[in-house]
Amino acid sequence: MSASRSALRPYVCSSCRHGVLAPRRRFSSKPAQNPEIYDVVCVGGGPAGLGLLAALRASPVTSKLKVALVESQDLDKARSWDLPTHEFSNRVSSLTPSSVAFLRRIGALELLDTDRVQDYQQMQVWDGETGSKISFDWAEETSPFEDPRTVATMTENANLVRALLSRIEASGDENLKIFSKTTVSSIENGSDHPDGPDLSAWPVLTVAPSEASPASTSEPPVRIAARLLVGADGINSPVRSFADIATEGWDYNRHGVVATLALSDSEAPTFPAGMRTAFQRFLPALGGPIALLPLPNNHATLVWSTTPEHAAYLKSLPPNAFISMVNAAFRLSMTDLKYMMKMKRVGEEEEVNQHDAELTWRLQHTPQPNHIPPMVTGVQERSVASFPLRFRHASTYISPRVALIGDAAHVIHPLAGQGLNLGLGDVASLSNTIEYAVTHGMDVGDLLSLERYSTERWGANAKVGGVCDLLHKLYNVPGQGPVAWGRSLGLNVIDRLPFVKGFLMRQAEGGA
Amino acid sequence: MSVLARQIAPSARLLTPVTTAPACLLPRHFSVLNRPQPNYPGHIPLTFIERGALAVGSAVGSLINPRRGDLIATLGEATATPYFIYRLRDAMLSDATGRRILRDRPRITSSTMPLPYLRSLPENSVGRTYAAWLDREGVSPDTRSQVQYIDNEECAYVMQRYRECHDFYHAVTGLPIFVEGELALKAFEFLNTLIPMTGLSLFAMVRLKPAERERFFSLHLPWAVRSGLASKELINVYWEEVLEKNVDELRRELNIEAPPDLREIRRMIRRQQKEEKQRMGQQTA
Ligand SMILES: Cc1cc2nc3c(=O)[nH]c(=O)nc-3n(C[C@H](O)[C@H](O)[C@H](O)COP(=O)(O)OP(=O)(O)OC[C@H]3O[C@@H](n4cnc5c(N)ncnc54)[C@H](O)[C@@H]3O)c2cc1C
Numbered sequence: 001m002s003a004s005r006s007a008l009r010p011y012v013c014s015s016c017r018h019g020v021l022a023p024r025r026r027f028s029s030k031p032a033q034n035p036e037i038y039d040v041v042c043v044g045g046g047p048a049g050l051g052l053l054a055a056l057r058a059s060p061v062t063s064k065l066k067v068a069l070v071e072s073q074d075l076d077k078a079r080s081w082d083l084p085t086h087e088f089s090n091r092v093s094s095l096t097p098s099s100v101a102f103l104r105r106i107g108a109l110e111l112l113d114t115d116r117v118q119d120y121q122q123m124q125v126w127d128g129e130t131g132s133k134i135s136f137d138w139a140e141e142t143s144p145f146e147d148p149r150t151v152a153t154m155t156e157n158a159n160l161v162r163a164l165l166s167r168i169e170a171s172g173d174e175n176l177k178i179f180s181k182t183t184v185s186s187i188e189n190g191s192d193h194p195d196g197p198d199l200s201a202w203p204v205l206t207v208a209p210s211e212a213s214p215a216s217t218s219e220p221p222v223r224i225a226a227r228l229l230v231g232a233d234g235i236n237s238p239v240r241s242f243a244d245i246a247t248e249g250w251d252y253n254r255h256g257v258v259a260t261l262a263l264s265d266s267e268a269p270t271f272p273a274g275m276r277t278a279f280q281r282f283l284p285a286l287g288g289p290i291a292l293l294p295l296p297n298n299h300a301t302l303v304w305s306t307t308p309e310h311a312a313y314l315k316s317l318p319p320n321a322f323i324s325m326v327n328a329a330f331r332l333s334m335t336d337l338k339y340m341m342k343m344k345r346v347g348e349e350e351e352v353n354q355h356d357a358e359l360t361w362r363l364q365h366t367p368q369p370n371h372i373p374p375m376v377t378g379v380q381e382r383s384v385a386s387f388p389l390r391f392r393h394a395s396t397y398i399s400p401r402v403a404l405i406g407d408a409a410h411v412i413h414p415l416a417g418q419g420l421n422l423g424l425g426d427v428a429s430l431s432n433t434i435e436y437a438v439t440h441g442m443d444v445g446d447l448l449s450l451e452r453y454s455t456e457r458w459g460a461n462a463k464v465g466g467v468c469d470l471l472h473k474l475y476n477v478p479g480q481g482p483v484a485w486g487r488s489l490g491l492n493v494i495d496r497l498p499f500v501k502g503f504l505m506r507q508a509e510g511g512a
Numbered sequence: 513m514s515v516l517a518r519q520i521a522p523s524a525r526l527l528t529p530v531t532t533a534p535a536c537l538l539p540r541h542f543s544v545l546n547r548p549q550p551n552y553p554g555h556i557p558l559t560f561i562e563r564g565a566l567a568v569g570s571a572v573g574s575l576i577n578p579r580r581g582d583l584i585a586t587l588g589e590a591t592a593t594p595y596f597i598y599r600l601r602d603a604m605l606s607d608a609t610g611r612r613i614l615r616d617r618p619r620i621t622s623s624t625m626p627l628p629y630l631r632s633l634p635e636n637s638v639g640r641t642y643a644a645w646l647d648r649e650g651v652s653p654d655t656r657s658q659v660q661y662i663d664n665e666e667c668a669y670v671m672q673r674y675r676e677c678h679d680f681y682h683a684v685t686g687l688p689i690f691v692e693g694e695l696a697l698k699a700f701e702f703l704n705t706l707i708p709m710t711g712l713s714l715f716a717m718v719r720l721k722p723a724e725r726e727r728f729f730s731l732h733l734p735w736a737v738r739s740g741l742a743s744k745e746l747i748n749v750y751w752e753e754v755l756e757k758n759v760d761e762l763r764r765e766l767n768i769e770a771p772p773d774l775r776e777i778r779r780m781i782r783r784q785q786k787e788e789k790q791r792m793g794q795q796t797a
Contacts, residue, residue: 335602339611361615365666 034196035204038068038177039444040434041226043184043205043239045071045078047093047157048406048423049232050164051106055431057171058106061438062431068177068224072210075180079165081158085115085297090258090383092301093160093420094152094278094293102428103163107170111163117155118294120276121148124371127475128283129334133371148275152417154293154301179222183210184233187242190225202445203229203242203401228445229402230430232423235392237408243399249392249411252472254288255311256414257304257386261326262378265298279373280415282475285334286310286341288389289415289475292330292373300376302326303414305472310341311386317355319379324355326376328362336362389413391469393462397426398454401445405430409457412465413472422461429456552665554658597667600705603745604670610748617669618752620676625653630755638762639755642683653679673747674705680751684763685739685770692724696732703740705747735769743767 040056042049053069056062083089095103103109126133168176186206190199208221231239240247276294283290288305295301304314304326314325328340340358392411397404406423430453436442437449548557604610618624630643646652656675662668681701687693720728743766754762763770 333602333605335605339606358611 034193035190035199035223035225037066037197037199037202037225037227039065039227040067040230041203041205041224041228042067042069042230042232044231044233044237044406044408045069045073045075045161045178045180046232046234046406047160047164047420048408048427049230050161050168051108051424051427052230052232052405052431053176054108054164054167054171055102055106055427056434057168057176059431059435061435063171064175065434065438065444066175068179068226070179070182070184070205070207072181072183075165075178078158078161081162083116086299087380088116088260088295088299088301088383089156089158090260090301090380090385091157092154092258092293092295093157094154094417095160095424096152096418096421097150099421099424100150100153102424103160106167108160108163108167111166111170112155113159113162115296116159117153118276118296119150119153120278120294121150122275122277123151123280124277125280126282126369126371128281128337129285131369133369151278154295157420179207181210182207184238185221187229187238199225201400202226205229226401226445227443228434228450231402231404231408232406234407235390235411237404239402240394240404240408243402243404245399245402245404246395247392248395249390252305252389252391252413253308254305254389254472255308255386256389257302257306257311257314257384259302259322259326259385260295260380260383261292261300261302261323261376262380263298263300263373264375264377277373279330279371281330283329283334283337284475284477285338286329287476288472290326290329291415291417292326292376293417298374300373303417304329305389305413305415308388313341315384315386319381320353321355322379322384323376324353324359326379328355328359330372331368332359332362332366336366391465393465396454397458398447398450400447403430403450403453410461410465413468415471415475416464416468418464418468422464425460426453426457429453551663552668554660555663555665555668556660557663558661596706597662597664597670600674600747601667601670603705604747607745607748609750610745613673613748613750614666614669617673618750619672620653620656620679620751622652622654624752627652633756636759637755638680638684638751638757638759641759642680642751642755645683646679649682651679670747677746677749677751680749681746684759684766685768692720692728692732695720695728696736699733699736700740701746703737704743704745739768 042052049069049071053067056065056067100109103112124133168178184205185208187203190202190204192198192200202225204223204225206221206223209219229239229242231237231243233239278291278293280289280291282288283306287307287310290302290304290306292300292302304311306314314322317325325340328337332340336358340355343354343358390411391413392407394404394409397409405426407419409426410422412419412422433450433453433456434444436452437444437446442449550557601614604614625642627643627646630639631647633640633643653676656672656678659668659671659675662671681697682693685697685700687697746766749762749766760770
């Protein structure tokens with residue numbers, strides 16, 4: 001244990017701890033510097049961090065634990081987040097049924113604004129180069145008299161975060177401390193205080209008001225110690241650096257273009273009524289898939305993975321040309337799309353929409369499959385944005401008194417919409433692990449207690465991340481070569497074998 | 513009148529786009545008993561076997577008689593689908609001018625290309641060279657056969673366009689339509705368009721006489737390879753718009769070198785042979 005500790009925290013000089021530091025501390029005139037001790041300190045108040053806190057507060061076993069959360073952004077803003085009913089945030093995630101079940105179990109689901117949440121019962125995925133397709137729905141497994149089963153549920157991240165915050169608030173403020181607008185400025189190992197507990201193997205955090213906040217000058221930094229430090233602090237996780245956990249990974253040299261879109265009323269009534277569909281078309285020649293996921297009231301959210309150049313081009317287009325490009329991307333050939341991505345941008349609104357003229361003309365000569373989405377008719381102002389796509393996987397999720405969850409542990413390609421679900425899967429597993437440790441009188445920060453979490457999640461996440469990476473690579477081979485044949489054969493075969501498809505869907509559903 | 517690769521065109525020249533029902537991309541399954549509706553006027557839908565038979569038959573036929581232009585045209589259509597004609601269409605769709613041609617669908621006939629006007633253009637202009645070439649070969653723009661066997665209506669237009677522009681290729685390259693010249697042009701076209709028929713017709717080489725073959729390999733094939741690979745896609749030239757352009761300038765723009773004029777070469781060789789014969793005759797006399 002001590003060997004691994006010194007290996008993990010090489011910068012703690014254990015030989016001088018008693019000789020130099022301790023005597024000086026003994027005479028320190030500031031005994032208040034003793035850090036406040038918490039059972040669980042969570043760094044990061046994104047969906048993963050707040051989810052963990054809500055889960056711990058919801059369980060009678062773990063609700064007595066003394067917990068803290070540190071978030072550099074202003075959580076009051078997240079609490080009071082509100083948009084008109086016809087507007088949607090552009091950060092939307094699809095929750096799998098097992099994520100939804102987890103949220104229900106911790107009592108956060110009913111706190112979601114359900115008018116802003118959209119289930120979908122079917123998913124159409126096809127290859128823009130070969131035309132082969134696969135459709136996902138539960139029709140094979142449900143009787144025609146049942147309501148169609150949900151494939152996934154679209155939720156704005158902000159809606160989810162707000163619900164989690166309400167759930168945490170509803171649990172009272174006993175044994176709970178939330179440091180909002182507060183940034184972790186350093187993490188180090190504590191020391192062995194003669195007049196206090198031996199914290200030499202405990203992470204001690206120094207937290208200070210975030211740079212931007214007006215309190216940054218007035219409030220002094222605070223020190224807190226963690227029996228278990230949870231890193232839910234995103235891709236550049238400071239907790240991960242502290243624990244000296246290596247990550248493997250690469251940048252895809254692709255960007256995800258997101259936007260909130262309005263759709264035309266589809267002429268054909270859906271059967272059964274109210275059935276909604278998600279659409280994804282792979283565009284090998286443009287660097288990745290385009291996906292249109294349903295939101296309430298005939299809205300949809302866009303995630304278009306493409307090269308940084310194409311992403312910059314799309315973002316530079318006026319709204320009507322952007323809409324034409326999205327419609328084209330679900331309908332036209334790779335050749336047309338490549339050409340249209342290079343067309344001169346028309347700056348002025350009143351000028352003719354060349355992109356639309358091209359689309360209208362090419363549609364007359366391009367045979368359409370019957371599974372394309374309805375036409376996009378509008379794009380919400382200021383909703384077009386992009387973010388770089390990356391792959392990261394921590395070499396381990398645990399080290400003594402440290403656990404990583406969410407994006408701090410893994411970042412994957414968004415083509416399967418699994419990023420947030422993996423994070424919630426981590427939360428469910430870690431909160432169970434903590435519950436088990438508490439019930440069995442174990443130390444929640446002990447590596448032996450945490451082992452179970454790592455075993456449950458690391459392999460599962462690696463598998464999903466690996467499949468997404470493979471799909472990304474497979475669908476980036478343009479043209480009609482053997483790879484294209486292979487993948488169309490693959491999709492067509494899967495589409496025709498209900499057993500295989502059912503298996504894949506249960507995997508995607510979250511192993512339910 | 514030399515009539516290689518040419519036939520009096522049917523009267524129905526207009527290839528109207530069928531916009532309501534786009535043609536299928538996938539080969540359709542039907543038998544001779546329930547042949548589907550044509551996708552455009554003049555279209556003859558073929559079964560897979562018919563298409564194969566047509567390809568083999570026309571290949572053999574055109575090899576036996578390379579002057580059967582109808583067979584060469586048929587061979588072109590039978591082998592161009594499904595892949596190669598799409599490649600050519602995509603080459604057009606990747607280019608601004610190519611797209612404009614596909615949108616406008618211009619046709620080259622004696623009424624859209626009035627010969628008197630072309631002859632009135634300045635010396636060495638594309639139009640004048642084209643007219644001179646037509647006059648020298650004794651042909652007219654109306655002597656191209658109608659596309660019949662290509663299922664996709666847009667691809668049928670591409671094939672039609674390719675066929676109608678063929679005379680311009682002769683004009684800008686300056687190749688005559690004797691077998692050697694035609695072969696050199698086919699090699700050039702094959703590398704430029706990748707339409708298999710143009711490559712397949714190179715098999716007609718087996719019919720060349722040894723001296724012709726020698727010249728073909730040492731002179732014309734290298735030219736065809738160099739120019740065919742280096743030049744821009746000729747299918748994307750809007751010929752109707754470059755009639756007044758200087759032919760050398762266009763050739764430079766397209767990156768084509770001027771090939772040796774075969775006809776001149778032939779004439780030279782014929783003169784040499786005649787002189788030789790005369791000398792021989794004088795000697796024997
Ligand atoms: C621009 C963008 C768009 C995205 N769009 C989609 C999408 O459309 N669909 C989808 O499924 N996924 C999307 N993702 C991915 C998805 O948002 C993440 O998978 C998810 O947010 C991960 O949640 P998390 O809680 O693990 O991390 P995060 O949401 O990144 O939360 C980390 C939190 O830690 C805080 N933090 C970091 N460092 C410190 C510190 N030193 N002190 C205090 N606090 C700190 C940060 O402020 C942040 O709030 C997107 C990601 C980005 C960046």
